Amino acid sequence: MRHETAVRRLRIVAERCQRASGLWDDEPFLVGAYAFGHVLQPRTDVPVVQIAFVLNLPADELTWCAQPQSCAGLPHLLEIDKAPVEWYWRPVVWPVANHLIRRPLRVWSLDGPDTTALDALQRGEAEDLRMPPPTAAQQHEQLTAELAASLAHLRQVEAGFWERDWRSAHRGSGVYPENHLWDAVHGYLDLLDATQTRQHDIHS
Known part of the structure; x- marks a missing residue:
């Protein structure tokens, strides 16, 4: 557009x-x-x-x-x-x-x-x-915190995926348990890729 x-x-x-x-x-x-x-x-x-x-x-x-x-x-x-x-x-x-x-x-x-x-x-x-860019230390700290939180969320979703109560609570408005699982996987892998890319840039 x-x-x-x-x-x-x-x-x-x-x-x-x-x-x-x-x-x-x-x-x-x-x-x-x-x-x-x-x-x-x-x-x-x-x-x-x-x-x-x-x-x-x-x-x-x-x-x-x-x-x-x-x-x-x-x-x-x-x-x-x-x-x-x-x-x-x-x-x-x-x-x-x-x-x-x-x-x-x-x-x-x-x-x-x-x-x-x-x-x-x-x-x-x-x-x-526009907001100023973060420092390298701030970026590292934030990526580390978000990656850990994302992994914890992914484990939580995986653990409850087949539980009746969890599936009921994570369904509605056109959203299904499978959507939550996909979002959790995608979010974690995206952060993991970002973390690995940053580490490669630091050591290259």
Whole structure:
């Protein structure tokens, strides 16, 4: 899609985030939305709009690529389930950025849509508003923590996969136990590849 179309999609998502944030009276559930990937490159065609959503959930429920049942209705609420959007959930206790989400740009927070960032992105001037890259030490620490959490999640999914109660609790809204197993495997292997790539780069 054209870059201007992608930015317009981000504006729509930011507005949906603002509406959704009003559904939780006490502690907020959705706390941030960050764009990353091709859409951050000025005047470039965008194959898909990539967004990371920061949620107020424990890290062990939002390991990399996990789609917990508690979030099953959120894509529909944000109107991204049928849009050209690729989304990832990130827990509030971890950095938004990781090996895939590089120097993201915040487009929504609890204060509302970040119109300054969105306007700059539309003009092709958002570079200075993106998050700074992590240090090598920070990247190593985060990858190590996420890989361990992802493996623990994968073991948990594998252990409960054939249990009746687990399967019942992990089914609904078009999602099945097999989807959770695939997400757990994919997330762990993706982090493992990222860790091994980083180690190779350090020693090469």
